Each structure stands twice: as C-alpha cells, then as structure tokens.
Amino acid sequence: MSALIATPNTAMAVANPWSLVPPLGNLDAYISAANRLPMLTLEEEQEFARKFKNDNDLEAAGKLVLSHLRLVVSVSRQYLGYGLPHGDLIQEGNVGLMKAVKRFDPDQGVRLVSYALHWIKAEIHEYILKNWRMVKVATTKAQRKLFFNLRSMKQRFKSDDAAADLGTHRETLNPEQIDAMARELKVKPEEVIEMETRLSGGDVLLDPSPSDDGEDAFGPIAYLTDTNHEPVAMIEARQRDVLATDGIATALNSLDARSRRIVEERWLKVNDDNSGGMTLHDLAAEYGVSAERIRQIEVAAMKKMKTALAAYA
Template sequence: MTLQTASSSTSLAPANPWALVPPLGNLDAYISAVNRLPLLTADEEQTFARRLKEDNDVDAAGRLVLSHLRLVVSISRQYLGYGLPHGDLIQEGNVGLMKAVKRFDPDQGVRLVSYAMHWIKAEIHEYILKNWRMVKVATTKAQRKLFFNLRSMKQGFKADAALDDAATHRDTLSDHEIDMVAEQLNVKREEVIEMETRLSGGDVLLDPAPSDDGEQAFGPIAYLSDASHEPTAMIEHEQRDRLASDGIATALEGLDDRSRRIVEERWLKVNDDGSGGMTLHELAAVYGVSAERIRQIEVAAMKKMKKALAEYA
C-alpha cells in the first residue's frame, strides 16, 4: 500500500494505518515490510502531528510511528555487538519511538526523525544496561558514557598501534590511554579503570545447577554466605554476650570477697602494658598465704562460678 498525498486531512490516513504492517512470521520479513512503508513529507508530518496534539487522533499517531519504523531498525543495528537479540532491540526502540511521537511538538520547527532519535537510543540503552549482564554494570551518567564508548575507543587505540605487536595484542588500556579516555569523555581516571574491569569480567552463578551426574557444582554461594546472620548463630551469639556480661557479674556476686578478688585479679584484669593480672605468688604475698593455697581458692571459686553460670543460662 502506498501513501496518497491529498489536500484534505481525512485522505491522509487509511481507516486502519496499522494494517500497513501485516502479521509476519520472522524478523527478516518484518524488516523488509517496514522498509517498504512510505515516508511522510514535511507537510504530511505536520498535519498528522497537529491532529494528534489537538484532537488526540490515534490514527494520526499510527501513521507517524509507522513511517519511522525503518529508523528504529537502522539505529538498532548499531547495537548488535552487545550480543542481545536484534528483535528485542527493535522492540525497545519502537517503544522509544512511540514515546517520541506522543511528546512531539509540531510547533518547534524540527522534523520528527531528529526528535525521535534521542528517545529510540535512550530506550535501547536502558534495555542493554538491564540485560547485558545479570548485574547492572552502569548506573551513573559517567558510567553510562563509558559503557557505550569504551569498547569502540579501545578498538581505535589498537588500530592506531597496529605496527606495535605488543600494543596490538594487549587487551588492557595503558596508563596513557586511560588518561586519554578520561579526558575525551570528561570522566575520572578511576571510573575508566573500574568500567574496564567490569567489561572484562563475566557472570558467575552464585548457586550453579547440578551437573549431569547429579552432583551439586561448587559455586561462590558456598563461601559467600554470611553465617553470622543465621538465626541460630545470632541467638547463640546473643547468649554468649549475655553470659560474658550479666552472667559473670551474677556469678561473681555469689563469691566471698577474697575469692572474688582472686578471680578478678587473675582473669578479669589487664595491665596497661597488655599483660595479664597478678600471679599466684603475688596474691600469696598480699594475703600472707602460700601460692598453693591461692590456687586452691581459685579452683573452688571457678567451680562455684561455673555452676552459677549454668543456672543462669
């Protein structure tokens, strides 16, 4: 079907403009069909845009979208190097095109093709960033700029250094090249290094699926799990803290003054130099008894405290 230019606005669009692209079986057929769709002249584009803006005419919006589907196909080809399905790239680009048509103002004096390119690329960029890896690799403006420019710039550096075998086969950027990228893209040097590291890495499953023989494969989940936040471990840790503070204080209260001081001086005090408390002989000199007697008092006090702690727990 071809577009017939007419003076009246009613003749500009068929009853169902979406019928211009019939149901298709594959991507090649779709691309062939959209490339045969007629382009709109500037006057026709203005007429449809005003009908959409002033009357919310869906058929006019359809003609604006259909006449620019080939633009989406052309732009989407620029992003095939990211390994994502071409059909998905086109689909996301079409979403951007429809957003552009909805926001297009015919009074701005620009063609829709110039306005729509930004929206088409924005939707494709967002799709690539969300789906290129399991973990999103770029979130800030500087990271996005690096993601979509770093690979092409690295290829340019390799082409310029084609006569240098070492540089040609080197996969990482040199310090001078990192500085050049940072200057050209107006980003920090550290951001260039970080993005190059992200792009060179791959995805690793935290919990790999079992192998063909039924054995569970070893994955990072085995050593990345934080056992300290496991409920049972948290309860045990809380109990140990309570015993180390309130429990010991309660057990010490059950001792006589001499036994309590011996335990405190032997086990609960630390000197300024980091050494332990008083020795048996030092305590023996304080109380005027033998070191063996101090040891016997200590053993008896520790048994009594152990029983008190068990009751407290």
C-alpha cells in the first residue's frame, strides 16, 4: 500500500509506512517499529476517519490502524501474566483495533485511542478465556469480571497483609477478603469462591498417553467411566436378568421331578438363616441311593439345563 502519513510537527511524510513494520518472526523488531510509527493529530484522525466512513477509503483506515499499533503493544503487556505468547496477545489486540476503526464515528467527539481501548481489551480478553485453559473457566459476565480482577485484587490483599505485618501471605482468600471482593465487584461471595477454585486448579488429561517406557499412564478416565449406562452393558444386563428369571424357569421345566428337586435343593434354595438347602448325603438318604449317585444326577441335570438355557437365549 502506497500511503503518506504526515507527522504532527513537520510537513515531511513517510512513504509506505508499512515498510517500517519488519517481516514476521521478530517480535522485538515489530514492537520497536510500531513505536516509531508517527501518531496522528486530531485533524488528521478526523479526516481519515471521515474518508473511511463516507467513502470506504481503505488507505485512510490503514493509516488509522498503523498510528495506533503502539496502543495495542502497550495494552497487551498488561496481560503477560496469563502465560500466553506476547505475539498472540498483540495479534488479537490488532483485531480489536481494526474492529474499532471500522465502527469509529468521528462525529461523536471522542478520540480513536479512547474508543479503541475497549475493543482491543475485549479481543484480548476473549483470546485469554479461550486459550488459558483447555476448559473455559469463565462464561457469564460475573465470571469474566472475576477472572480478570481476582489476581490483581489478591495481590492487593497480600500487600495489605504485609503492610499490617500479619505474617505470611495467604494463597487463599479469607472470608473477610471474599466479602470485600464480592462487594467491590458486585458479585456473590459464592461466585468469588468458585472462581478462585477454578483458577487454582489445572487441566488434567482424561486419557493420558503411555509413558516413554511403554507403561499405560493412569488418568481420570480409569475411574470416571460410567459403564452402567453403556448400551452394550445395558443389553447384557437385561439379558442376564431374563436368563436368571424366565430362562432358569424354562430350564427347570425341562427336568424330571427328582432332578429338579435336587437342583433346587443344592443351588436355588436359601433358608431363613442364609444357609443352603439339603446336602448330597441328605438327598441320598431321602431317595435311598448313594451320595455319588445324587452327584451324578445333579451333573446330568445341570448339563441339560445349560442346553435349555442356550436354546432359550
């Protein structure tokens, strides 16, 4: 883009101001170049803003953006404590700056720097909330307010504790500090506690990758998985229930009376004292045969029932 940007104090012009911005990959050089770009006077800002608003002059919009890149750099430094790349913060702030230029009305009597500040912070806030953790920690308006104020307010409370010589710094807020923060931010104390808990936690992989030595890593998926409502498990449980009721009844009906009584006494009967039914010797004495014969009848009856159950299933 071939453009001319007039400096505030001289009639000299900078041809193609984009040439002052270095190639990608060198953040320090970019910041240095952004700080060297000339700022616009009120008259120049009004002129370029009207050209863009009335005539859709993209060259004028580019001049407005370029002259405020240093503002984005300055604002982005305030959010370095969230552990995200400075370059990404600047990039998102530049998106907010361009949105501000697009919506800027020069007839409102406000300088672009004041109007753009909100849009720059809004884009940076949204980027931080989406990328600070794998799981989004703030969704409501109150949660967003807490997210961006909790850390600074905790630091202030720690400073107050130190000034009052109250001993070691607390990592968590006490009830008085929670109430004070809730009043200042106009939120509920429960929301302050919830956000502090979210910020103090960390992301945990549900299913961690195996370690370098090939051993499977233990993760929450090992104990959080609910198999009770897994479709296959539910079908299998239903089939077991049917076999344990109607299936067993059908299999018992396939036996003669003696075999059925032996199976019921040996496997299905439970007395009031939770003891089982008759023993082999008890049944042998009743039927006038040996205990071994009762065992043989039992084995044959169980095989017949197994066949009947397989056919029923």
